[in-house]
Amino acid sequence: MYDTLIIGSGPAGMTAALYAARANLKVGLIERGVPGGQMNNTADIENYPGYELISGPELSMKMHEPLEKFGVENIYGFVQAVEDHGDYKTVVTEDQRFDAKTIILATGANHRQLGVPGEIDYNSRGVSYCAVCDGAFFRDQDLVVVGGGDSAVEEAIYLTQFAKSVTIVHRRDQLRAQKIIQDRAFANEKIRFAWNKTVEEIQGNERQVDMVILKDTQTGELSVLACGGVFIYVGLDPVSEMVADLAITDEAGWVVTDEQMATKVPGIFAIGDLRQKHLRQITTAVGDGAIAGQNVYNYIVEHG
Numbered sequence: 001m002y003d004t005l006i007i008g009s010g011p012a013g014m015t016a017a018l019y020a021a022r023a024n025l026k027v028g029l030i031e032r033g034v035p036g037g038q039m040n041n042t043a044d045i046e047n048y049p050g051y052e053l054i055s056g057p058e059l060s061m062k063m064h065e066p067l068e069k070f071g072v073e074n075i076y077g078f079v080q081a082v083e084d085h086g087d088y089k090t091v092v093t094e095d096q097r098f099d100a101k102t103i104i105l106a107t108g109a110n111h112r113q114l115g116v117p118g119e120i121d122y123n124s125r126g127v128s129y130c131a132v133c134d135g136a137f138f139r140d141q142d143l144v145v146v147g148g149g150d151s152a153v154e155e156a157i158y159l160t161q162f163a164k165s166v167t168i169v170h171r172r173d174q175l176r177a178q179k180i181i182q183d184r185a186f187a188n189e190k191i192r193f194a195w196n197k198t199v200e201e202i203q204g205n206e207r208q209v210d211m212v213i214l215k216d217t218q219t220g221e222l223s224v225l226a227c228g229g230v231f232i233y234v235g236l237d238p239v240s241e242m243v244a245d246l247a248i249t250d251e252a253g254w255v256v257t258d259e260q261m262a263t264k265v266p267g268i269f270a271i272g273d274l275r276q277k278h279l280r281q282i283t284t285a286v287g288d289g290a291i292a293g294q295n296v297y298n299y300i301v302e303h304g
């Protein structure tokens with residue numbers, strides 16, 4: 001029986017593990033892939049205090065390395081369900097069951113798909129959701145980035161080191177991204193903007209993408225934009241299917257907690273991007289993790 005099982009080894013889960021293990025609890029950290037979560041898909045991070053600039057994979061390593069020293073048990077597994085049995089909980093993976101007194105959900109969020117024709121057909125043949133992973137394959141090409149948030153604009157800037165040009169296609173005439181990121185994009189000669197446009201279809205030849213069909217959101221007019229690749233950054237969906245039966249999410253699937261990171265099921269906490277919250281960042285994920293790590297200790301002292 002673990003004192004706490006943490007599901008997800010992103011910045012939120014790793015921080016919760018650090019706090020709970022340093023409180024001398026028996027901690028298991030379950031992850032389906034590589035530790036680091038979304039940080040692994042981020043080239044440059046410059047808003048994590050203490051580092052002027054650090055790559056996502058390097059920050060992931062720095063957060064993960066100390067955990068073993070404090071006794072955190074890393075468990076590989078793809079969690080399918082979480083069961084509440086009152087004074088203990090069970091985490092179910094594809095082939096194992098683990099019992100714990102408390103659970104911390106830290107499964108984060110996944111990129112959203114556009115849902116247009118051609119998106120699935122050309123996945124990995126010009127359609128990508130990760131500039132850090134795929135950008136270098138698109139040297140000297142004209143690229144399209146879809147979206148107007150922090151991810152779209154930051155990743156468009158990142159892609160300019162490889163691409164001939166990058167056109168940001170946004171459905172409005174104002175970006176959602178932070179002002180400092182916007183200003184960098186406006187100052188970048190390789191970046192163009194297609195304002196008030198949505199991507200209606202992604203087309204290509206038998207090998208790869210060669211154009212997108214755009215629709216003007218004001219006039220409905222269609223146009224063609226030639227490109228060798230399309231990077232899609234249109235927001236996030238919560239990874240919360242495994243707790244669907246617990247009824248702890250809002251309508252969109254974000255887990256609802258109080259300020260102590262407690263869900264309405266006693267002993268089950270949620271942290272990071274998975275939560276219903278306004279600011280999804282590494283710093284806020286880490287803050288949530290610290291609070292939950294401390295609160296599982298308080299919960300166990302109180303409930304035994």
Ligand code: FAD
Binds near residue numbers: 032
């Ligand atoms: P995640 O990072 O999403 O980690 C969740 C983990 O849970 C993953 O490792 C996943 O594999 C695991 N998991 C999910 N489901 C299961 C399951 N069923 N079983 C087992 N494991 C599971 N924030 C900043 O502060 N600065 C930035 O510069 C920045 N740049 C970004 C750039 C991009 C392109 C993106 C997409 C995001 C960026 N962010 C940035 C946001 C930041 O990465 C997130 O806010 C942060 O990673 C959230 O952390 P998390 O631990 O809540 O979730």
Ligand code: NAP
Binds near residue numbers: 154234235236281
């Ligand atoms: P986001 O902030 O939700 O932005 C999504 C963008 O996609 C919005 O501009 C939205 O348009 C657009 N969009 C949504 N659905 C669309 C559709 N169907 N068709 C066309 N466009 C669509 O998502 P994000 O940029 O991935 O960021 C997610 C979180 O990570 C945010 O909290 C963000 O702050 C954080 N993040 C932080 C950093 C950083 O701090 N440096 C970097 C990356 C991400 P509208 O604007 O019209 O809604």
